Amino acid sequence: MPPYGSFVDVGSRIYAFSSFKSYIIDYTSHTVQHLPRMPFPMSALLADVIGGRIYVYGYHVTDQKSHGILVFNTETQTWEGPMTVPRMQIRDGCLWEKACIVDDVLYFYDYSDMELNAYDPEHKCWQVVKGVEDLMAEMRRVVCFWAMAMTNYAGKLVFFFVNKKALGRF
Numbered sequence: 001m002p003p004y005g006s007f008v009d010v011g012s013r014i015y016a017f018s019s020f021k022s023y024i025i026d027y028t029s030h031t032v033q034h035l036p037r038m039p040f041p042m043s044a045l046l047a048d049v050i051g052g053r054i055y056v057y058g059y060h061v062t063d064q065k066s067h068g069i070l071v072f073n074t075e076t077q078t079w080e081g082p083m084t085v086p087r088m089q090i091r092d093g094c095l096w097e098k099a100c101i102v103d104d105v106l107y108f109y110d111y112s113d114m115e116l117n118a119y120d121p122e123h124k125c126w127q128v129v130k131g132v133e134d135l136m137a138e139m140r141r142v143v144c145f146w147a148m149a150m151t152n153y154a155g156k157l158v159f160f161f162v163n164k165k166a167l168g169r170f
Helices: 133-139
Strands: 006-010 013-017 022-026 031-034 042-050 053-060 067-073 078-084 100-102 105-110 115-120 125-128 148-153 156-161
Touching: 006 042, 006 053, 013 042, 013 053, 042 100, 100 148, 100 156, 105 148, 115 133, 133 156
Parallel strands: none
Antiparallel strands: 006 013, 013 022, 022 031, 042 053, 053 067, 067 078, 100 105, 105 115, 115 125, 148 156
């Protein structure tokens, strides 16, 4: 099993994706199997389930400037795609481990533009999230990238971060 990578669960199975190998762990039968090889190896992976399929986002291992999205169909156990996405569409410089998926939409906070972005795979486009201006103003006060996290809780996007004022108290 890979010591690093991205892990998602679908039903009674855990899917483990790393740069060169992927596995499926069935925790009802206590078995581990190899998944079919990815169409191209990827690093800095983020995997999550959208619409019953597993979307794997990351960088091409051989070209760190090139991004891609792979889609794994859990019903047929096959890869669909791959989709190599133009840099502007995949958001150049996005660090995927800081992203989060809620209601089949990928969210991440873009530190270069200081805004919350959303990617809708159905429409294959990025949008700036509207109606969160007060939250974004507070996010601009985040001291450093490692001090921020997002998660999906009960279908809501939840932020955890430390601002400069609070950091001074520690």
